[in-house]
Amino acid sequence: MHAPGLARAAAAVLALEGAALLVIALMEVFGLGSGGAANLATALALIALTLIGAGALVAFAFGALRGRSWARSGGVVLQVLAIALALASLTLQPVPWAFVIAVGAPGVLGLVLLLASARREAPTREE
Template sequence: MSEHAKVAPQWPILVLTALIGLESIMMIGVAGFLIYELITQPALSVATSIALVILAAIGAAFLAAVTLGILRGQTWARSAGIVWQVLQTAVAVVILQGDIAQVLGWALALVSLVVLVLLFHPTATEHLRRR
């Protein structure tokens, strides 16, 4: 076999990293939007609004850590990524049950499905294997 045949394709890792990185950036945007709403709109509970901003920031940091973990080939990143995608799928289902943001619900569901498939791709499995 040639050297080229022995090397696994790296596109699944690149796409996986890009998608989870994009999710992290989007969560930063959500946190920023929540801060904007907290400043410009009257809140029924300021404490709850601040807690929601903090949770969104924690989610963004979590996704950034998962992105770096996948890039570095750390084993824990796969399970963390799976947990996030399952939770995101639950959010997508709730959104799809409403009447307002169907496109957002389908987008979240589609991204979660693609990331879950990529997390179990043989290249990702090899990349994230214990060393």
């Protein structure tokens, strides 16, 4: 089945976010190897959770591409979390604008695309 354009765009955003989290996990591994971790157990847990998040985003991307509602639901949850993280970082001084934009903009874009995709693919009801 050929995925609609909105579903492909939403899947692309999710896949790119998953790839970004994978890069972050690799940076954490290299930081761990250079002795930059204060607590080994905490560093390993952070790496594991980051890899789980990356895997979830990639799985949601494939599911959204196939029009699965579970993937759109999971993707929406992670986009809302990204937006919340970006908004929470606005309380830091000085405000890390690069982080706010790098996390918030894809979160908003992904959320809009996922919701639009779900709305377009929803069966119409005649009452």
